[in-house]
Amino acid sequence: MSELEAVLFDMDGTLVDSEKVWDVGLRELARRFGGELSQAARTRMVGTSMAESMEILHADISQPWLNPEESVTWLENRVYELFAAGLIWRPGARELLDAVRAAGLPAALVTATRRRLVDVALGTIGAHNFDVVVCGDEVGNSKPHPEPYLTAASKLGADPRRCAAIEDSPTGVASALAAGCLVVAVPCEVALVPTDGVVQIDSLTMMDVATLRRHLAGRAAA
Template identity: 80%
Template sequence: MLFDMDGTLVDSEKVWDVGLRELAHRYGGELSVAARTRMVGTSMSESMDILHIDIAQPWRDVEASVTWLEDRVCKLFAEGLIWRPGARELLADVRAAGIPTALVTATRRRLVDVALETIGAHNFDVVVCGDEVGNAKPHPEPYLTAAAKLGAQAARCVAIEDSPTGVASAKAAGCLVVAVPCEVALIPMDGVVTIDSLTATDAVTLRSLVARRAVA
């Protein structure tokens, strides 16, 4: 089982909102809603490019902005993160069922380690962070890497995602994708099961999806 983090397990996109808008204000700008929406699910460097262009300051140094934002969001993460509805219960159910589990996130390791203080490092056999792969989502590498580290074929894994970028990454890797929209609406796609909330599924249901795919 492969889980995205931001917007899927924890309601951290609102925390990112705070940091991103503070950074834009620091530069004398205002982050637009459209630009913020485009950032969901992207890497830190891509998000900074979007922010810099949005506030008409494309010359800004990406790494300097990433460093400031990480410092700020790290402090906000340390104050605690709120679970998405049904996320903690589903994760516990999956673990109790003995299903190997990975966290696959575009967020960088430094922040993920802080987030894991809330969601529990013990809940994951493997953690793949955005700065630990050569190609970020929507490239399939993050999910292919996680599956390989679990010793599983991606086609036999369920990936749970909330963003178009993450869904594209998991689908390209060959995973069975369960999409749970959070901040951004998702377009229906073949091979993607969309649910309103993680309260609507459990380990038995997810296993049955994989079994049905195997005999299809």
């Protein structure tokens, strides 16, 4: 169980600094309804599905009766505009992705973001970098359920226990852990609680393929 078979990357807050883009859209949406999004509610949204985020937002501005589908449509259109303007790589993310590809390892993008927005983001991060892309609207259960990571591993023909998952959020970490992956956590917008089985680092500049392999081998030997 010590051979690394694939690397599975989250997108928002992990590869690209897009949580700040989502922040703009979400706060504009709250103001559109005459409210102000609290920081506590915004923090709870990180890593969740669009439907869950709308439930949190509507409750936070004391308008739980609002139509979540209409809110999702408005937010998606606004974030589409912001994504199209370009996204900024997280420190070390591009270098790690390049190293994974140079090593001949399969790679997957595993995100709670919906396909329409992911396709725009891939203009920055490169569709050619991923053998498989699993989006939030392409699975029955979004993170923290293990389905997204299990789906990615299955499509790659890889054992999830021999995959490394790179994540930044509590929901993403929980999803990858439940799938059996080696989890490397790099906090972005939300602090992470130290968890058994999770390798937590401050930046992806501290990670490379050899280190991923060592961590997987160490876990297998434990």
